[in-house]
Amino acid sequence: MTLVQEHVAEQHHHHRDVTGGWLRPAVFGVMDGLVSNAALIAGVVGGGASATTVTIAGLAGLAAGAFSMATGEYTSVVSQTEMTKAEIAVERREIDRHPEAEKEELALLYQSRGLSPDLSRQVAEELHKNGEIAWRVHAREELGVDPDDLPSPWVAAGSSFLAFALGALIPLLPFLFGFGSITAAVVLTALALFGSGALVARITTRHPLFGGARQLVLGAAAAAVTYGIGHLVGTAIG
Structure with a gap:
């Protein structure tokens, strides 16, 4: 390879930014927002709360989690x-x-x-x-x-805040639009968990199906456990 060829090859060889401080908090924020608010909503629903109470709890969880993450x-x-x-x-x-x-x-x-x-x-x-x-x-x-x-701490905080808020909003959307049942929230959250896991897998050059399935299983397990705890507590105090 000549010096000219080496120079041209180097011009076409690019690396992604892996040190900018935004990817980890953004990915963690979306996943944490999805899983934590879905689990929170599942626990409140499991306890027998009304749709209004679920919505308030979900919004509170979104705000508290986003500020905490940032x-x-x-x-x-x-x-x-x-x-x-x-x-x-x-x-x-x-x-x-x-x-x-x-x-x-x-x-x-x-x-x-x-x-x-x-x-x-x-x-x-x-x-x-x-x-x-x-x-x-x-x-x-x-x-x-x-x-x-x-x-940059500001980049990390900002990406974390926005990512968590986005993730936490997804399981809450059906209740904000008047759906009183948790079914729509479960379906939407499952799709978001699989999609976000697959997207992260593509970014990190892993197989999207594996990444999506892994995130779906982990999120579903967290929501199921929280729903069960909420149901037990709600039954005990009801």
């Missing part, structure tokens, strides 16, 4: 980012105070990855000629993070 994601990502920045600051101080030791550390790291000792030291020497490049390389190689691409 708050949790924001706090966790902020904490992780703060800890990462603190460790990067330590690394920068060590490079300033002990440049030769840090240079040797980087050279040994490259040797462990297959480079010859001479080439490893040469690479480390070149990288350490620029302090800004040096600490970024150490952060990537030693800490396993990209200091220029840290996840």
